[in-house]
Amino acid sequence: MAGDLQIIELRASSFDPLALLAQLSSSVPAAALASFCGRVRATGSCSGQPIDSLLIEHYPGMAEQCMNEVAQRAHRRWQLAGLVMIHRYGELAVGEPIVLTAAAANHRAAAFAACRMMIDCLKSEVPFWKREIGATGSSWVPARSADANAAQAWQE
Numbered sequence: 001m002a003g004d005l006q007i008i009e010l011r012a013s014s015f016d017p018l019a020l021l022a023q024l025s026s027s028v029p030a031a032a033l034a035s036f037c038g039r040v041r042a043t044g045s046c047s048g049q050p051i052d053s054l055l056i057e058h059y060p061g062m063a064e065q066c067m068n069e070v071a072q073r074a075h076r077r078w079q080l081a082g083l084v085m086i087h088r089y090g091e092l093a094v095g096e097p098i099v100l101t102a103a104a105a106n107h108r109a110a111a112f113a114a115c116r117m118m119i120d121c122l123k124s125e126v127p128f129w130k131r132e133i134g135a136t137g138s139s140w141v142p143a144r145s146a147d148a149n150a151a152q153a154w155q156e
Contacts, residue, residue, distance in 0.1 A: 004028065004075070004080065004081055004082050004083075005023070005024060005027040005028055005081075005082035005083075005104075006071065006075075006082065006083055006084075007020060007023070007024070007083075007084045007085070007086065008064075008067055008068055008071050008083075008084075008085045008086075009085075009086045009087075010058065010063055010064050010067060010086075010087050010088075010089060011086065011087075011088060011089070012088065012089055012090040013088075014088070014096060014097065015086050015088075015097060015100065017035070017037045017097055017100050020084050020086065020100060020102070021033070021035055021084070021102055023084075024082050024083075024084050024102055024104055025104070027082060028081040028082040028104045029081065030080075030081035030082065030104035030105050030106055030111070031105075031106050031107065031108075032104065032105050032106065032107055032108040032110065032111035032112075033102065033103070033104050033111060034102065034103055034108070034111035034112045034114070034115040035084075035100065035101065035102035035103075035115060036099075036100070036101050036102075036115055036116070036119050037097055037099070037100045038097070038098045038099040038100075038119070039095055039096060039097050039098060040053070040054045040092050040093065040094050040095060040096050040098060041094070042094045042095075044132045044134065044139070045132065045141055046132075046139070046141065046142065047132070047139065049134055049136060050134055050135070051094065051132045051133060051134040052093070052094065052133055052134050052135065053091050053092060053093050053094065053132075053133045054091070054092050054094075054098070054130055054131070054132055054133070055090070055091045055092075055130070055131040055133060055138075056087075056088060056089045056090065056091075056092065056098065056128055056129070056130050057089065057128070057129045057130075057131075058087075058089045058126075058127060058128050058129070059127035062127055063087075063089075063126050063127050063128065066125055066126040066127065067085055067087065067122070067126055069125075070085070070117075070118055070121040070122060070125060070126070071083055071085050071118065073117075073121075073154075074103065074114040074117055074118050075114075077114070077117070078103070078105055078110040078111075078113060078114045079105070079106075079110070080103050080104060080105050080110070080111075080114055081104040081105060081106070082103075082104040083101075083102060083103050083104065083114065083118070084100055084101065084102040085100070085101050085102075085118055085122070086099065086100045087099045087122060087126070087128070089128070091133075099119065099122060101115050101118040101119045101122070102115060103115045103118070117154045120147070120150040120151045120153075120154060121151045121154060123147040123150070123151065124143070124147045124148045124150070124151040125151055129141075
């Protein structure tokens, strides 16, 4: 991947999705750029009740390794010109960005597929745990079989 832009980060601090997309776009000569940005929703994913924040925990060392493996698979499969994969941890407020995946490729189908594959695999292959915190208490977000099925569909 020499010469290709890759930004792969696991971070506690916030990030600017638009600035990262601009950096990717200006750094690679690809014709297509696709992205996905996930943000903290205002209601609990299971309870449907309002939440104040989302606490994301991870397995240090292993999470970074898994993120790099996902990125390498995407790059090889679609011959990407560049990619961005950012995931937050710690306590995040409603509306804050949690995750950004972006892929630059020569064709839109490859960029869309790579972007989708990265988010699908992040949700089920990287060791993250989420706890929704609201006025009535907190609860862990259970793993969803739909996420595991989506990631399984990308296996080579």
